[in-house]
Amino acid sequence: MEQATLVQNKSEYSVATVGNMADFGGKVFLKELINTTGMEVSIGSIEAGQSVPFFHSHKQNEEVYIFLSGEGRFILDNDEIAVESGTIVRVAPSVMRRLCNTGSTPLQHICIQAKAGSLEGYTMTDCGNYAPV
Numbered sequence: 001m002e003q004a005t006l007v008q009n010k011s012e013y014s015v016a017t018v019g020n021m022a023d024f025g026g027k028v029f030l031k032e033l034i035n036t037t038g039m040e041v042s043i044g045s046i047e048a049g050q051s052v053p054f055f056h057s058h059k060q061n062e063e064v065y066i067f068l069s070g071e072g073r074f075i076l077d078n079d080e081i082a083v084e085s086g087t088i089v090r091v092a093p094s095v096m097r098r099l100c101n102t103g104s105t106p107l108q109h110i111c112i113q114a115k116a117g118s119l120e121g122y123t124m125t126d127c128g129n130y131a132p133v
């Protein structure tokens with residue numbers, strides 16, 4: 001299986017899967033697969049004792065990292081913070097960042113990247129009358 005597979009693709013929505021997250025390894029970017037137009041989304045898994053081998057920053061995009069499992073250290077410019085399952089971190093575009101897995105299990109995370117300052121008004125509709133499909 002590819003790292004991510006498109007399951008359903010309509011103009012209204014796209015569905016994809018990476019399979020069981022417990023078996024997921026590596027990193028996959030989803031923008032092209034699911035046709036996002038305002039954000040990039042990636043899923044990453046860093047093996048125990050491993051680190052992303054480089055620092056990076058962005059010109060215009062902020063990122064939100066949502067940690068699903070594992071334990072690690074997130075180096076953010078001159079700071080270093082602990083992250084674990086449930087930690088959510090927003091990172092401004094210019095911040096140099098690097099993730100390190102300091103635990104004994106994979107450090108899995110979702111990264112959502114969007115242009116800083118681009119969020120405009122959005123509509124929330126009461127979903128109370130909709131039954132789950």
Ligand code: ZN
Pocket residue numbers: 056057058063113
């Ligand atoms: Zn990034």
